[in-house]
Amino acid sequence: MTVESDGAGGGDVRVYAIRFAHREASVRGEHFYGHDPCSESPFPIDYYVWLVVSGDRTVLVDAGFTAETARARGERHYLRSPMETIAALGSDADRVSHVVLSHLHYDHVGHVADFPAASVVLQEAELAFWTSRHAGRGEHARLADPAAIASLVRENFTGRVRLVNGDHEVVPGVTVHRVGGHTPGLQVTRVETAQGVVVLAADGTHFFENIEQDRPYGVVNHLPSMYEAFDTIRSLAGPDGVVVPGHDPRVRERFPAVPGLAGLAVRIA
Numbered sequence: 001m002t003v004e005s006d007g008a009g010g011g012d013v014r015v016y017a018i019r020f021a022h023r024e025a026s027v028r029g030e031h032f033y034g035h036d037p038c039s040e041s042p043f044p045i046d047y048y049v050w051l052v053v054s055g056d057r058t059v060l061v062d063a064g065f066t067a068e069t070a071r072a073r074g075e076r077h078y079l080r081s082p083m084e085t086i087a088a089l090g091s092d093a094d095r096v097s098h099v100v101l102s103h104l105h106y107d108h109v110g111h112v113a114d115f116p117a118a119s120v121v122l123q124e125a126e127l128a129f130w131t132s133r134h135a136g137r138g139e140h141a142r143l144a145d146p147a148a149i150a151s152l153v154r155e156n157f158t159g160r161v162r163l164v165n166g167d168h169e170v171v172p173g174v175t176v177h178r179v180g181g182h183t184p185g186l187q188v189t190r191v192e193t194a195q196g197v198v199v200l201a202a203d204g205t206h207f208f209e210n211i212e213q214d215r216p217y218g219v220v221n222h223l224p225s226m227y228e229a230f231d232t233i234r235s236l237a238g239p240d241g242v243v244v245p246g247h248d249p250r251v252r253e254r255f256p257a258v259p260g261l262a263g264l265a266v267r268i269a
Contacts, residue, residue: 013173013193014053015200015268016258017244017251018085020064021047025075031206033216033223046249047107049082050200050268051089052191057171058091060118061100061189061200065110069145073106083114085264093117098170102202102246103183104130104152106145113151120155121170123178124163126185127152139219177236179204181226182217188229190236193269197241204229207248244268 022044029039050061063082070078083093099118102108103126112120129135130149155161162168169175173192180186182203189200205211211233216226237243244251255266 012055013191013269014051015191015193015198016051016053016089017048017255017266017268018051018082018089019046019048019252019264019266020080020082020085021070021076021078022249023047023076029218031218032210033218033220033226044249045206045247046251047076047247048251049111050189050202050244051086051091052174052189052200053089053091054171054173054191057097057174058095059098059100059170059174060086060096060115062102062108062202063099063111063115065107065145069106069110079264081114082111085261088261089258089265100170100176100187100189101126101152102188102204103186104145104149105143105183105203106148108202109145109148109152112148112155120152120161121168121176122152122161122163123176123185123187124165125178125180126183126187127156127161127163129184143219177232179225179229179232181222181229182219183221186229188233188236191269195269197237198269199233199237199241199243201233201243202246204233205243205245207245208243208250208254209248210245211243242268 024044026043026045028036028041028043049064052059067078070076093115094117096115096118099115100121166178175190176187178187188204191198206217211230258265
Protein backbone atom coordinates (compact mmCIF):
# COMPACT_ATOMS: atom_id res chain seq x y z
CA MET A 1 0.00 0.00 0.00
CA THR A 2 1.44 3.37 -1.03
CA VAL A 3 0.59 6.20 1.34
CA GLU A 4 1.19 9.91 0.74
CA SER A 5 2.60 11.82 3.72
CA ASP A 6 2.12 15.30 5.15
CA GLY A 7 5.18 15.22 7.42
CA ALA A 8 6.43 14.61 10.91
CA GLY A 9 4.69 14.04 14.21
CA GLY A 10 4.49 11.03 16.51
CA GLY A 11 4.83 10.44 20.22
CA ASP A 12 2.18 9.03 22.53
CA VAL A 13 -1.26 8.87 20.98
CA ARG A 14 -4.59 9.56 22.66
CA VAL A 15 -7.94 9.11 20.90
CA TYR A 16 -11.25 10.56 22.07
CA ALA A 17 -14.83 10.46 20.84
CA ILE A 18 -16.55 13.79 21.52
CA ARG A 19 -20.36 13.78 21.65
CA PHE A 20 -21.81 17.19 20.83
CA ALA A 21 -25.46 16.41 20.02
CA HIS A 22 -28.06 13.65 19.94
CA ARG A 23 -31.43 12.89 18.43
CA GLU A 24 -34.01 10.81 20.26
CA ALA A 25 -36.84 11.04 17.69
CA SER A 26 -35.22 8.46 15.43
CA VAL A 27 -36.42 4.99 14.42
CA ARG A 28 -34.72 1.82 13.15
CA GLY A 29 -36.19 2.19 9.69
CA GLU A 30 -34.02 5.23 9.05
CA HIS A 31 -30.79 3.40 9.74
CA PHE A 32 -30.91 0.01 8.01
CA TYR A 33 -31.11 -0.71 4.30
CA GLY A 34 -34.19 -2.58 3.10
CA HIS A 35 -36.99 -3.87 5.29
CA ASP A 36 -36.49 -3.98 9.05
CA PRO A 37 -39.23 -5.86 10.95
CA CYS A 38 -38.91 -3.33 13.79
CA SER A 39 -38.64 -0.29 11.53
CA GLU A 40 -40.83 1.91 13.76
CA SER A 41 -38.99 1.06 16.98
CA PRO A 42 -37.13 3.97 18.62
CA PHE A 43 -33.43 4.08 17.75
CA PRO A 44 -31.64 7.17 19.13
CA ILE A 45 -28.60 8.55 17.37
CA ASP A 46 -25.57 10.38 18.73
CA TYR A 47 -23.39 12.88 16.87
CA TYR A 48 -19.62 12.79 17.40
CA VAL A 49 -16.34 14.22 16.30
CA TRP A 50 -13.05 12.47 17.15
CA LEU A 51 -9.83 13.94 18.51
CA VAL A 52 -6.41 12.34 17.99
CA VAL A 53 -3.52 13.81 19.98
CA SER A 54 -0.20 12.51 18.64
CA GLY A 55 2.93 14.12 19.99
CA ASP A 56 2.96 17.73 18.79
CA ARG A 57 0.12 17.15 16.31
CA THR A 58 -3.60 17.31 17.05
CA VAL A 59 -5.93 15.87 14.43
CA LEU A 60 -9.69 16.35 14.43
CA VAL A 61 -11.79 13.86 12.51
CA ASP A 62 -14.95 15.62 11.31
CA ALA A 63 -16.33 18.98 12.34
CA GLY A 64 -19.90 18.31 13.44
CA PHE A 65 -22.67 20.85 13.02
CA THR A 66 -23.50 24.09 14.77
CA ALA A 67 -26.19 24.96 17.31
CA GLU A 68 -27.86 27.03 14.58
CA THR A 69 -28.04 23.97 12.32
CA ALA A 70 -29.51 21.94 15.17
CA ARG A 71 -32.29 24.50 15.61
CA ALA A 72 -32.94 24.77 11.87
CA ARG A 73 -33.20 21.01 11.35
CA GLY A 74 -35.20 20.33 14.52
CA GLU A 75 -35.25 17.25 16.78
CA ARG A 76 -31.50 17.54 17.36
CA HIS A 77 -30.46 18.33 20.91
CA TYR A 78 -27.21 20.25 20.88
CA LEU A 79 -25.10 19.67 24.00
CA ARG A 80 -22.18 22.02 23.50
CA SER A 81 -19.68 22.84 20.79
CA PRO A 82 -16.83 20.45 20.06
CA MET A 83 -14.41 23.32 20.67
CA GLU A 84 -15.50 23.58 24.32
CA THR A 85 -14.94 19.88 24.92
CA ILE A 86 -11.61 19.95 23.11
CA ALA A 87 -10.54 22.76 25.44
CA ALA A 88 -11.65 20.69 28.44
CA LEU A 89 -9.43 17.87 27.16
CA GLY A 90 -6.43 20.18 27.38
CA SER A 91 -6.21 21.33 23.77
CA ASP A 92 -7.77 24.15 21.79
CA ALA A 93 -8.88 24.91 18.25
CA ASP A 94 -5.66 26.74 17.34
CA ARG A 95 -3.61 23.62 18.13
CA VAL A 96 -5.51 21.42 15.68
CA SER A 97 -3.10 20.88 12.78
CA HIS A 98 -5.42 18.82 10.57
CA VAL A 99 -9.17 18.41 10.15
CA VAL A 100 -10.04 15.15 8.40
CA LEU A 101 -13.49 15.28 6.81
CA SER A 102 -14.90 11.79 6.41
CA HIS A 103 -17.47 13.12 3.94
CA LEU A 104 -19.53 16.24 3.27
CA HIS A 105 -22.91 15.60 4.88
CA TYR A 106 -24.11 18.52 7.00
CA ASP A 107 -23.38 16.82 10.34
CA HIS A 108 -19.66 16.47 9.58
CA VAL A 109 -18.65 19.88 8.20
CA GLY A 110 -20.22 22.60 10.35
CA HIS A 111 -17.24 23.83 12.40
CA VAL A 112 -14.42 23.79 9.84
CA ALA A 113 -14.06 27.57 10.12
CA ASP A 114 -13.48 27.27 13.87
CA PHE A 115 -10.14 25.53 13.26
CA PRO A 116 -8.36 28.21 11.24
CA ALA A 117 -4.84 26.80 11.58
CA ALA A 118 -5.79 23.34 10.35
CA SER A 119 -5.24 21.80 6.96
CA VAL A 120 -8.39 20.06 5.72
CA VAL A 121 -7.96 16.51 4.41
CA LEU A 122 -10.69 15.39 2.03
CA GLN A 123 -11.03 12.80 -0.70
CA GLU A 124 -11.05 14.45 -4.12
CA ALA A 125 -13.92 12.19 -5.23
CA GLU A 126 -16.07 13.52 -2.39
CA LEU A 127 -15.68 17.17 -3.32
CA ALA A 128 -16.15 16.29 -7.00
CA PHE A 129 -19.51 14.68 -6.24
CA TRP A 130 -20.79 17.63 -4.19
CA THR A 131 -19.93 20.03 -7.00
CA SER A 132 -21.53 17.82 -9.66
CA ARG A 133 -24.98 18.03 -11.26
CA HIS A 134 -26.28 15.29 -8.93
CA ALA A 135 -25.54 16.96 -5.61
CA GLY A 136 -28.84 18.84 -5.33
CA ARG A 137 -31.11 15.87 -5.99
CA GLY A 138 -33.27 13.94 -3.52
CA GLU A 139 -31.62 12.57 -0.40
CA HIS A 140 -28.33 14.19 -1.32
CA ALA A 141 -29.82 17.67 -1.16
CA ARG A 142 -31.44 16.99 2.20
CA LEU A 143 -28.15 15.95 3.76
CA ALA A 144 -26.03 18.74 2.28
CA ASP A 145 -24.78 22.00 3.78
CA PRO A 146 -24.29 24.06 0.61
CA ALA A 147 -22.65 26.97 2.43
CA ALA A 148 -20.05 24.69 4.02
CA ILE A 149 -19.33 23.00 0.70
CA ALA A 150 -18.97 26.37 -1.04
CA SER A 151 -16.54 27.46 1.68
CA LEU A 152 -14.41 24.37 1.08
CA VAL A 153 -14.34 25.11 -2.64
CA ARG A 154 -13.04 28.62 -1.84
CA GLU A 155 -10.53 27.27 0.67
CA ASN A 156 -9.21 24.90 -1.98
CA PHE A 157 -7.91 27.94 -3.85
CA THR A 158 -5.95 29.07 -0.78
CA GLY A 159 -4.14 25.74 -0.41
CA ARG A 160 -5.79 24.94 2.91
CA VAL A 161 -7.66 21.90 1.52
CA ARG A 162 -5.59 18.80 0.81
CA LEU A 163 -7.48 16.72 -1.74
CA VAL A 164 -6.29 13.12 -1.69
CA ASN A 165 -7.03 9.98 -3.67
CA GLY A 166 -7.30 6.76 -1.69
CA ASP A 167 -4.80 6.07 1.11
CA HIS A 168 -3.03 9.05 2.67
CA GLU A 169 -0.88 9.60 5.77
CA VAL A 170 -2.10 12.64 7.70
CA VAL A 171 0.64 12.48 10.34
CA PRO A 172 2.76 9.45 11.21
CA GLY A 173 0.50 6.75 12.59
CA VAL A 174 -2.70 8.42 11.34
CA THR A 175 -3.91 7.45 7.87
CA VAL A 176 -7.11 7.89 5.88
CA HIS A 177 -8.62 5.38 3.46
CA ARG A 178 -11.35 5.92 0.90
CA VAL A 179 -14.17 3.40 1.22
CA GLY A 180 -17.26 4.97 -0.39
CA GLY A 181 -20.65 3.31 -0.04
CA HIS A 182 -22.49 5.95 1.98
CA THR A 183 -21.11 8.75 -0.22
CA PRO A 184 -18.74 8.47 -3.20
CA GLY A 185 -15.65 9.73 -1.39
CA LEU A 186 -16.30 8.62 2.18
CA GLN A 187 -13.05 7.98 4.04
CA VAL A 188 -12.21 6.30 7.35
CA THR A 189 -9.29 7.06 9.65
CA ARG A 190 -6.85 4.49 11.05
CA VAL A 191 -4.82 5.37 14.14
CA GLU A 192 -1.91 3.40 15.55
CA THR A 193 -1.77 3.60 19.36
CA ALA A 194 0.17 1.88 22.13
CA GLN A 195 -2.99 -0.14 22.87
CA GLY A 196 -3.42 -1.22 19.25
CA VAL A 197 -5.14 -0.02 16.10
CA VAL A 198 -8.22 2.21 16.25
CA VAL A 199 -10.38 2.71 13.15
CA LEU A 200 -12.55 5.81 13.35
CA ALA A 201 -15.15 4.62 10.87
CA ALA A 202 -17.38 7.71 10.88
CA ASP A 203 -20.22 6.83 8.50
CA GLY A 204 -18.40 3.81 7.13
CA THR A 205 -20.52 2.15 9.80
CA HIS A 206 -23.02 4.33 11.63
CA PHE A 207 -23.68 1.74 14.35
CA PHE A 208 -21.96 -1.35 15.72
CA GLU A 209 -24.89 -3.33 14.35
CA ASN A 210 -24.18 -2.27 10.75
CA ILE A 211 -20.71 -3.80 10.63
CA GLU A 212 -21.13 -6.55 13.22
CA GLN A 213 -24.21 -7.95 11.47
CA ASP A 214 -23.22 -6.95 7.93
CA ARG A 215 -26.30 -4.73 7.62
CA PRO A 216 -25.86 -1.67 5.39
CA TYR A 217 -27.04 1.73 6.53
CA GLY A 218 -30.24 3.22 5.11
CA VAL A 219 -28.60 6.02 3.07
CA VAL A 220 -26.66 4.30 0.31
CA ASN A 221 -24.74 5.79 -2.58
CA HIS A 222 -23.54 2.40 -3.86
CA LEU A 223 -24.53 -0.81 -2.10
CA PRO A 224 -21.61 -3.06 -3.15
CA SER A 225 -19.20 -0.35 -2.01
CA MET A 226 -20.87 -0.25 1.40
CA TYR A 227 -20.31 -3.98 1.84
CA GLU A 228 -16.72 -3.53 0.68
CA ALA A 229 -16.35 -0.67 3.16
CA PHE A 230 -17.21 -3.09 5.97
CA ASP A 231 -14.53 -5.47 4.67
CA THR A 232 -11.95 -2.68 4.42
CA ILE A 233 -12.70 -1.41 7.93
CA ARG A 234 -12.30 -4.92 9.34
CA SER A 235 -9.02 -5.34 7.46
CA LEU A 236 -7.69 -1.99 8.66
CA ALA A 237 -8.54 -2.88 12.27
CA GLY A 238 -7.11 -6.38 12.08
CA PRO A 239 -8.07 -9.13 14.52
CA ASP A 240 -7.25 -7.11 17.64
CA GLY A 241 -8.13 -3.57 16.57
CA VAL A 242 -11.04 -1.38 17.64
CA VAL A 243 -13.70 -0.07 15.26
CA VAL A 244 -15.54 3.07 16.39
CA PRO A 245 -18.83 3.71 14.55
CA GLY A 246 -19.98 7.19 13.66
CA HIS A 247 -23.29 7.60 15.48
CA ASP A 248 -23.85 4.80 17.98
CA PRO A 249 -24.89 5.79 21.54
CA ARG A 250 -23.28 2.54 22.69
CA VAL A 251 -19.87 4.12 22.11
CA ARG A 252 -20.48 5.68 25.52
CA GLU A 253 -21.01 2.20 27.00
CA ARG A 254 -18.07 0.44 25.37
CA PHE A 255 -15.45 3.07 26.20
CA PRO A 256 -14.75 4.88 29.49
CA ALA A 257 -15.96 8.41 30.04
CA VAL A 258 -13.31 11.07 30.52
CA PRO A 259 -13.48 12.18 34.18
CA GLY A 260 -15.58 15.31 34.45
CA LEU A 261 -16.88 14.93 30.89
CA ALA A 262 -19.44 12.11 31.25
CA GLY A 263 -21.88 12.20 28.35
CA LEU A 264 -19.53 14.44 26.35
CA ALA A 265 -16.26 12.54 25.84
CA VAL A 266 -14.95 9.00 26.06
CA ARG A 267 -11.39 7.82 25.68
CA ILE A 268 -10.88 5.25 22.96
CA ALA A 269 -7.14 4.75 23.51
